[in-house]
Amino acid sequence: MSKTFHITTFGCQMNEHDSEVMAGMLLEKGFEPVKERRDADVAIINTCSVRENADKRFFGTLGQLKRRKKENPDFVVCVCGCMMQQQHVIDTIKAKYPWVDIIFGTHNIHQFPELVDNALNEKKKQIEVWSDGGDIVEGLPAKRLYDCKALVNIMFGCNNFCTYCIVPYTRGRERSRQPEEIIKEVKSLAEDGVKEIMLLGQNVNSYRGDEQTDFARLLYRLNEIEGLERIRFMTSHPKDLSDRLIQAFVDCNKLCKNIHLPVQSGSSRVLKKMNRRYTKEQYLELVAKLKAAVPGITMSTDIIVGFPGETEEDFEETLDLVRKVRFDSAFTFLYSIRKGTPAEKYEDQVPEEVKHERFNRLVDLINTISAEKNGEYAGRVERVLVEGASKTNSKTFSGRTDGFKLVNFEGTKDMVGNLVDVEIIEGKTFSLDGRIVK
Ligand code: SAH
Ligand code: SF4
Ligand code: F3S
Numbered sequence: 001m002s003k004t005f006h007i008t009t010f011g012c013q014m015n016e017h018d019s020e021v022m023a024g025m026l027l028e029k030g031f032e033p034v035k036e037r038r039d040a041d042v043a044i045i046n047t048c049s050v051r052e053n054a055d056k057r058f059f060g061t062l063g064q065l066k067r068r069k070k071e072n073p074d075f076v077v078c079v080c081g082c083m084m085q086q087q088h089v090i091d092t093i094k095a096k097y098p099w100v101d102i103i104f105g106t107h108n109i110h111q112f113p114e115l116v117d118n119a120l121n122e123k124k125k126q127i128e129v130w131s132d133g134g135d136i137v138e139g140l141p142a143k144r145l146y147d148c149k150a151l152v153n154i155m156f157g158c159n160n161f162c163t164y165c166i167v168p169y170t171r172g173r174e175r176s177r178q179p180e181e182i183i184k185e186v187k188s189l190a191e192d193g194v195k196e197i198m199l200l201g202q203n204v205n206s207y208r209g210d211e212q213t214d215f216a217r218l219l220y221r222l223n224e225i226e227g228l229e230r231i232r233f234m235t236s237h238p239k240d241l242s243d244r245l246i247q248a249f250v251d252c253n254k255l256c257k258n259i260h261l262p263v264q265s266g267s268s269r270v271l272k273k274m275n276r277r278y279t280k281e282q283y284l285e286l287v288a289k290l291k292a293a294v295p296g297i298t299m300s301t302d303i304i305v306g307f308p309g310e311t312e313e314d315f316e317e318t319l320d321l322v323r324k325v326r327f328d329s330a331f332t333f334l335y336s337i338r339k340g341t342p343a344e345k346y347e348d349q350v351p352e353e354v355k356h357e358r359f360n361r362l363v364d365l366i367n368t369i370s371a372e373k374n375g376e377y378a379g380r381v382e383r384v385l386v387e388g389a390s391k392t393n394s395k396t397f398s399g400r401t402d403g404f405k406l407v408n409f410e411g412t413k414d415m416v417g418n419l420v421d422v423e424i425i426e427g428k429t430f431s432l433d434g435r436i437v438k
Helices: 013-028 052-071 087-096 109-121 167-171 179-191 215-223 243-251 268-273 280-293 312-325 352-375
Strands: 004-009 042-047 076-081 102-104 126-128 149-153 196-200 208-210 230-234 258-260 298-305 329-334 381-389 396-401 406-410 419-427 432-436
Touching: 004 013, 013 042, 013 076, 013 109, 013 149, 013 196, 042 052, 052 076, 052 087, 076 109, 102 109, 109 126, 149 179, 179 208, 179 215, 196 215, 215 230, 215 243, 243 280, 268 280, 268 312, 280 312, 298 312, 298 352, 312 352, 329 352, 352 419, 381 406, 381 432, 406 419
Parallel strands: 004 042, 042 076, 076 102, 102 126, 149 196, 196 230, 258 298, 298 329, 406 432
Antiparallel strands: 381 396, 381 419, 396 406, 419 432
16 A cells, blocks of 8 residues: 655745745655645645744644654654754754654655655664755656646755844745756746646845846746747845846736735844945835836835834835735734844844734735725726635635736636636625626
8 A cells, every 4th residue: 555645735835836846856755645644644744934933833742743753753844944954943853753754845845755765664763954955856747736837946055044034044045946947847837738827036136147137038938839829927025126027027928917026124224234225215116117017017015013123214115115016915024033143233122012913014004005906907908817616615716917916716627727807896805706708
């Protein structure tokens, strides 16, 4: 009988894609996926360390697995992902969760099948974490979450060292894949029926494949691939967003008119302390340029509330920027201290209650704007890539517009994976309701 596995994924699309690769490698070895973790022979937890609550959830999950491990000593527990790149986490696991079988990091995922074999056959504990990325390993299989869309790494790591952020320490320095490798992968995805790709990197604007190929050039080349319908990317750092990229939005018909452009704060003073290397004014100029060149472009952002030293005036600057840009949506985060980052040592930490109060004001403003912007869609016809049926109602299907708006509508199974025209009936805060255009 074949062995079964289950993967729990925390964190961003990088981790999501790493989990797809791990699933792909296990499938190649004849393992079978199961829906419930308690039915698996091998459980994998792919962790994130970006904020404190991500850490907490991981240790909560590990606690739950302890009993299962006691009942069945053959049950294999693997932990991986960004948290494993931090020595203090590995020390905690060794001390408090010694029954964990395999620990590996973000740089050596390709070794995963071998580690599993060793754990299963020799019943040996495996700890293998590389401190930095070696050469990029190409050609690993991946089991996609969706048939019609795929995540594609174009680069790994980050060189920016924003003072609050752990990612440069858990993902290492920037490394770009060769353009030929990316193009080969996307061509084969398109042949496999993939309509939409999401190009991944912590800062795609600093992609450098070779002498000729910067990020904009890569987009032009991917735009030529037959069968592919949509190209998205994330994340782009405002400090490196070039005029050539803005022009790519104009020239490349497959590039979706949508951009995720994390601003983090509207206060130039705070941005400086964050080491973001742009000012509020520069960010607003960039947004103006994008909106002028690409009419109707939708925008989302990330904002951190309560960075050390943030005053009420700084926070008002953030509200002002949000009112000026009018984001379609935004991810808002309470600042959370990360061990090993420069901001950990900043003394002027903002009190919890102040952070929460500002956070609520910001979310209210963002939601009001989202609802207003979505309201403007009523009566429009949008092309939607249908992703699947709703979990609660089998007649309701959902998908995304070119601008990344989530649309719910009544549909049929055969629409899944296809582009359909939907007339928008109503815009809500987080989604649009529509009906299929016959
Ligand atoms: N590379 C991307 C972001 C990766 S992390 C970029 O530069 O935009 C995703 C988001 O998590 C960040 O944009 C930031 O808003 C948030 N974040 C990162 N570290 C954080 C921290 N210590 N506390 C709160 N939010 C944080
Ligand atoms: Fe973190 Fe900044 Fe790098 Fe994004 S650009 S991953 S926020 S250090
Ligand atoms: Fe988390 Fe690592 Fe992504 S820290 S946000 S999973 S790069």
